Amino acid sequence: MALITTRTKLTRLLSYGSRSSGGIRVGSLGKFGAMCWSTAVAPVESGPEGFGMMGLKDYEDYRRSLYGEITHKALLVDAAGTLLVPSQPMAQGLSLYLLEYWASGWLFAFLDFWIYRTIGEKYGVRYSEGEILNRYRKAYDQPWGRSRLRYVNDGRPFWQYIVSCSTGCSDSQYFEELYDYYTTDKAWHLCDPDAEKVFKALRKAGVKLGVVSNFDTRLRPLMRALNCDHWFDAVAVSAEVEAEKPNPTIFLKACDLLGVKPEDAVHVGDDRRNDIWGARAAGCDAWLWGSDVHSFEEVAQSIGVQV
Incomplete structure (x- = not known):
């Protein structure tokens, strides 16, 4: 019963917004390359029982008390605006x-x-x-x-x-x-230059990696052109899954492809509605890129993997 109560508190925490009290939010409206970016200061979001003010370190410690040193079995990553950005x-x-x-x-x-x-x-x-x-x-x-x-x-x-x-x-x-x-590597580049090193460390630690993206079928050849397709164990593209974020179906499909339960996965993306709300609706943990986390090394450290 104590474990069920603790999990309920964690679920409430995740439902009440980001762990950060503020920061830059980068949100994309289109994935064609005509990326519409928006900046907004995220407000302090407080939830029941004081969890809304929980800091990053407190959150990590709390999650580890439930799941162990490695807090998540899988990392899901948004493509355009998080993994990739237009040049x-x-x-x-x-x-x-x-x-x-x-x-x-x-x-x-x-x-x-x-x-x-x-x-x-x-x-x-x-x-x-x-x-x-x-x-x-x-x-x-x-x-x-x-x-x-x-x-x-x-x-x-x-x-x-x-x-x-x-x-x-x-x-x-x-x-x-x-x-x-917009299908070529001239139009796009990797957002984080240390991404490959970080993803290798995550996979070595046993964390499965997947991409969850509202994109058409050009995403796979684009990832091959950028030589990052082999970093991931699964790719869930809305054009293939026939569901677009924030529909939880696409997140559930990614978890199914990776062979993990939604509660064992964390999704990182730059759009609060599509990435954060959508992932949490599917039962996944979720962190806002540019606010909760600012690099993939920070993501890895939050999961419990040192790079």
Whole structure:
């Protein structure tokens, strides 16, 4: 009975938000490469019985009292925005013009739409990066009527709609060039340069690794291009699973592929709704990238693995 009570307290803790009292939240609206980033200071979230103010060290000690030195049997990682980030062109520098986007939390998206405009110029695209960003946000937020899923197979119908709405250009050659660009290692890079070393240490310690991502079928070839596909024991992609985060189905599928129970897994992602709420709805632990944890080495240490 004592163990059941303790587990109930832990579940309540996990249901009441992050362990951190504040930080930078990086959230992605799209996985095509047109990443819409947002920054927000996470409020202090308090739960029942004082668990909301539990610090990182207290949380780790508490979890170990339940599960032992290694707190989780599996680590699930979000792809775009956590494992991978778009390689924005920085040649233009941070001018006063760009400071507006920095202040509003959309600088990275603004720089990424530089690609939309640059490739699109030869196809007649004349909108500025800011205009493309605003049109993208409006289009992405609209209900997608053709399917309950945005990312079906290679996601082409959805992304054709988004690109056309964002740029005002429906030229098929333009779309294909842009679409192909975001499938290459030129468009993406690994967020954490120490990721490989950390994941090797986790696997050596017996922790299974999986990716859980709202992405189309380009994710697997993209991971191969970045030479990180072999780091993981399983990959759950929404286009293949036919469920998108925050639907708990995709997290449960990842756990099933790894052969672990949801309560034995922790998910790390950059979006509070999709990653944190979704994972917890599935019964997994969840940490917000950029707020609860800031590097994969910190993730490993929180699990109980020294790198």
